[in-house]
Amino acid sequence: RVLFRSSNLHYYFRTKQVLYRAVLAHTLSLWLSETDIISAEHSPRLALEQYIRAKMRLSASHPDASRVFANELLHGAPEIGNVLRQALRELVARKAMVIRAWIEGGQMAPVDPYHLFFTIWAATQTYADFEAQVCAVLGVSQLDADDFEHATEHLVALLLRGCGLQEPEPVSA
Numbered sequence: 001r002v003l004f005r006s007s008n009l010h011y012y013f014r015t016k017q018v019l020y021r022a023v024l025a026h027t028l029s030l031w032l033s034e035t036d037i038i039s040a041e042h043s044p045r046l047a048l049e050q051y052i053r054a055k056m057r058l059s060a061s062h063p064d065a066s067r068v069f070a071n072e073l074l075h076g077a078p079e080i081g082n083v084l085r086q087a088l089r090e091l092v093a094r095k096a097m098v099i100r101a102w103i104e105g106g107q108m109a110p111v112d113p114y115h116l117f118f119t120i121w122a123a124t125q126t127y128a129d130f131e132a133q134v135c136a137v138l139g140v141s142q143l144d145a146d147d148f149e150h151a152t153e154h155l156v157a158l159l160l161r162g163c164g165l166q167e168p169e170p171v172s173a
Contacts, residue, residue, distance in 0.1 A: 017079070024072055024080045027065040028088070030058055038095045044102040045165040048120075049156055055124035056152040060143075066128035092117055109164030116163070123155050 034054035038047045059066055077084055096113035103110050127134060127143060135142060143151075160166060 020068075021079050023065060023068055025083070027062065027069045028080070028083065030062065030065075031055065032088070032091055034058070035091060035095055038098055040098055040101060044099070044108045044163065045160060047098075048163060048165065049160060052120055052124065052156050052159055053152055055120060056127065056148060056155065059124050059126075059128040060145075060148045063128035063131060066125050070125065070129045109162070111163055116159075120159065123159070127151055 034051055037050045037054075072078075072080055092114065095117070099108075099111070099113035099116065102108045127148065131143060138147070140147065
């Protein structure tokens with residue numbers, strides 16, 4: 001962790017609003033960089049599995065950033081709405097084209113690529129954004145590495161099955 005003195009913070013971020021926007025932009029940048037794996041050069045199974053795992057790692061490692069981002073969205077995205085309508089929309093459209101090509105090539109089940117992204121985002125970010133609810137239901141005070149690992153394996157299996165990308169059956173000897 002980097003600790004900033006108040007004077008240093010004010011030097012880099014002149015206002016709270018500028019700092020807030022920087023946090024939102026950094027969070028979105030972290031999440032979007034993980035979409036690089038979703039490309040025609042990769043199999044849909046590998047790409048989607050790695051993307052889901054990366055999103056879960058980010059939920060575990062940056063839960064506060066995820067909550068700040070969710071709060072921004074709950075308030076109508078006043079600070080980052082333009083980024084969502086432009087850069088995010090364009091990126092998701094490009095990735096949706098890759099997913100459509102996989103579907104058309106018979107590599108995965110027909111799914112709506114946009115709603116697949118919404119589902120992945122909702123499912124993975126739940127473990128950060130609604131940690132209190134998850135902990136209450138599981139009867140734990142906080143999620144640990146084993147909880148995240150179990151949730152990750154569940155989401156990977158569930159989402160890949162929904163996309164027709166199940167694990168091959170083990171070969172018995």
